Amino acid sequence: MFPLGTVLFPHMPLRLRVFEQRYLVMLSTLLQSDAAEFGVVLIERGQEVGGGEKRFGLGTVAEITSLGTQDGFIGLLAEGRQRIRIDEWLDDDPHPRAEVSPVPELTWDEQWRAPLANAERAVRRSLAVSSEFSELTWPADIGIQGDPVATAWQLAGVAPLGPLDQVGLLAATSAEELLVGLTELCDGISADLSAPWPDDA
Template identity: 55%
Template structure:
C-alpha cells in the first residue's frame, strides 16, 4: 500500500497509453509542484463516476492507473504535460484533500502474458480494427483503424483495450481484468456486440 496524489478525470487511462493534460486548477498545480521533485514523477488517474472534473465533489471509481510524467511545459496560466499509463491500482481509501485529491492505493497484479495467447491477441486486434473501420463510417473517431500499437504483446493488449470504441463502463470492466486471456476474450466479445450497432439496417421494400 502507498499514498498517491490523484487526478480524477472524465476518461479512463490504460497502461501503456499516453495521457495529454492541460492543468490549470490551483490544486493540481500544487500537486505537480510536489511530485516533480520525485523520480519518476507519478500520480494516479481514476474515472469520475458522477460529478465534474472542475471544482471537486465528484464521485470516483475504485480502480485506476498510475500516470508517469514524460513531458511538461509551463506557461503563466497553465501547464501542459504528457504522461504515460504505467500500472493499475486499486483505491483503498480516499484521504483528506490538501488541497488536491490523494488516496491510499495498492498495486493490482500485472496480467501475465503467455505465447499461447497470441492467436487470441491477433483475433482481438482484428476485431478492434474492424470495429474502428465500421465506426469511422458513421462518425468521427478518436483512433484511426490503422493506428500503430506496440510490438510487445502485453502492452499491445492494453492498447487495444484503450482504442476500442466502447463506453467508459466497458473500459472500466476491461481495466479490472484479472487475466490476460480474460481481457482479450472480453475485448473480442465487446467488439462483436459493438460491431452490430454499426451495421446499417436492411432497406425496406417499397
C-alpha cells in the same frame, strides 16, 4: 490522484491541460519528488472541474514524460504504467489523495496468441465502422507496438468504447479475460453499426 472522465490503460499516453489550482499544487509537489507519478481514476459521478466527484476504486499510475506551459495552463504528457486499487480516499486538501495498492501485472502465455489476433481484428474493424459515424481519436490503421501484454492494453486503449466498458476491461485478471472481453465488445459495436436500418413503414 487525478480523477478524470476517461480511463487510462497501461502503456497508453495521457495528455492533460492542467489549470485548476489543486492540480497545479499537485504537480509542484510531484516535480520535487523522485517519482513524477500520479494516479488516474475514472469519475463515476460528477465533473472533472471543481471537485466533489464520486470516483471508481480502480485506476492506473501515470508517469509524467513531458511538461510545457501555454496560454495560462500547463500541458502534460504522461504514460500509463501499473494498475492500482484504491484502499482509502484521503482528504482532498490541497488535492485528491489516496492510499493505494498495486494490482498484479498481467502475464502472457503463447496459447493466447490467437485471442490476441482476434482482438486486434475486432478492434480495427470497430474503429473502421465507427469512423463512418463519428470522428474518432484513433484511426483503424494505428500502429501498435510492444510485447503481447502491452499490445493487448493498447488495443483496449484505442478501441471505440465507453468509459464503463473501459473500466470493466481495466479490471481484467488475465490477458485472456482482457482479450476475450475486448473482442466481444468490439464485435458488438461492429454488428450494431453494420446492421441495416429498419424500414420506416
